[in-house]
Amino acid sequence: MISSASSTADTPRAHLTNAAALECLRDLDTSLYEECLSLGFGGSKINNFRYCETMAGEEYARNLAWGNGKRKSDYELVSPCHYMDFPQNLLEPLLVKWATTRGWSMRFDTRLVSFTEEVGDNGKGEDDSKRNITATVMDQFTGLEYTIRTRYMFGADGGRSTIAKQLDLPFTTLPGGGFAYNILLRADIAHLMQHREGNLHMCMRLEKDYPFITTARMVKPWYEWMFVVLPKGPTAPIPKRSTDEWKEIVQDLIGDKSVDVKILNVSGWAINETSADVISKGNVFCLGDAVHRHPPTLGLGSNTCIQDSFNLSWKIYLVLSGLADPSLLSTYNSERQPVGEHLVKESNEILRKHAGVWGALGVQPYGASEAERKRAREVLKENSQEGKERRKVLMDSVRTMHRETHGLGTAMAQLYSSPAIYPHDELEPFQPGIQETQDPAQYYEPSTYPGRRLPHVWLGTNIPSAPRSTLDVAGKGKFALFTGIGGEGWGVAAETIKKDLGVDITMVNVGIGLEWEDVYLDWDEKRGVEEDGCVLVRPDYFVAWRAQSSGDEVARLTRVMCSVLGLAESESAKYDRSDIEGRE
Secondary structure, rough: EEOOOOOOOOOOOOOOEEEEEEEHHHHOOOHHHHHHHHHOOOHHHHHHEEEEEEOOEEEEEEEEEOOOHHHHHHHHHHHOOOOOOOOOOHHHHHHHHHHOOOOOOOOOOOEEEEEEEEEOOOOOOOOHHEEEEEEEEEEEEOEEEEEEEEOOOOEEEOOOHHHHHHHHOOEOEEEOOEEEEEEEEOOOHHHOOOOOOOOOOEEEOOOOOEEEEEEEEEOOOOOEEEEEEEEEOOOOOOOOOHHHHHHHHHHHHHOOOOOOOEEEEEEEEOOOEEEEEEEEOOEEEEOOOEEEEOHHHHHHHHHHHHHHHHHHHHHHHHHHOOOOOOOHHHHHHHHHHHHHHHHHHHHHHHHHHHHHHOOOOOOOOOHHHHHHHHHHHHHOOOOOOOHHHHHHHHHEEEEEEOOHHHHHHHHHHHOOOOOOOOOOOOOOOOOHHHHHHOHHHOOOOOOOOOEEEEOOOOOOOOOOOOOOEEHHHHHOEEEEEEEEOHHHHHHHHHHHHHHHHOOEEEEEOOOOOEEEEOOOOOOHHHHOOOOOEEEOOOOOEEEEEEEEOOOOOOHHHHHHHHHHOOOOHHHOOOOOOHHHHHHH
């Protein structure tokens, strides 16, 4: 791993870590996941998204957020993990420590200069697995340039990605939303937070003619904060200011002159609406902000990057091990590119909806007169038809913002479609449940339909023991095959796959008298197949295939696994370990 920066992130930047991303870290290492829990904040500290005049002043509206309030059970039913405020400057060192203690080399102050992708020994360019990449990098401390030869390269190098530029990836870019600032500061306002708990507080400051609206974001309760300054519109000017000027503005937004404010860092950033139409070429794969750039609304940026890598890692492992055809790697683009594209659109749409709340509250365009600003504030409280209509608009706008604060569907309701998914035995196309159909941004209703996430269900044993999630008994770099009473033949099929293809499949037997008990009968409701059927789950927790019932298990599972791994179906009957060794 190389980074042109001199260290891991020195400011909080990304901060909301959702259940889907935490599931990836939980799968990687239980101790890593537990350390994440010890460093992040959840529960009451993040339970509100507020609209207020100042931190000390009156409140106009609030939304319960991130799985708190009446939506709590919805979140608890879909994952063993819960949303956390876990900023990037705490997460990154943890990941670097985990990787470097397991054999990875990490070089900071090292910049990628350029790279070339060569055709392998066959000289024909017919087999991507034969390609090699030569990267020229420079040690920024000494100025020394050297080369690294590698089979694959991964570009998680941010919004100004060198790798995406050299690959000449095609991007769709819509007009930007202006320029914003992050102001990292220390200000102990614990005395103000009783009855105001939450990690996001949008300070409207209607009395001032600021060209911006500011979101006060909790970093460490309740003494470290990031004030995110967003323009009132794409053309609203936010000129550079000195540290003292920002300090004066922050003190005004806090609304309590007795609070001491110390500015730690000020950084500017462009509000982008940009996504790559293709996120990989050859043996080079791009992730995160390198291929999807958007405002921090929804809080899904780093979460999506983590899930990009989780999707890609098991595929790389199987191809490097000679257990899958290199064509499997093309499914990274077909599965993850639509996710990033949707995130970019939805994040910017949410920002535009925030502007609707601002208008309903009486926020005036920059340059409005004091009389106009005063009148806009008064109307909201008036016993008049105009006041009644304005309050209705405000309440509707605030309710609409649940699309962000409880965007469970946007976060978790992906449906993959690629050759690494086998839906061909399904009688009907996928149809989400009633709630998800009506509001796909807010609701996610788990199912085992191929291409969807494995539903989280708590399993137990007939002699009661600590419950285990279906996610905990699957994953860990292996395929998993869920079945029940009468599904013994699937175990035989899994052993055949191990012998013939060399791929491990974890058997998960759920039913009375079997290894796992369906304690609350939730698996019975969600499995979507008969007891003797099966559900095949990929190492990244996405369902690859399901069979309604048993019968001809070896042939069916072999056909599906060959399809998912990119092996020709005609080879499925004759493919064995000697073939793999020959390929290697």
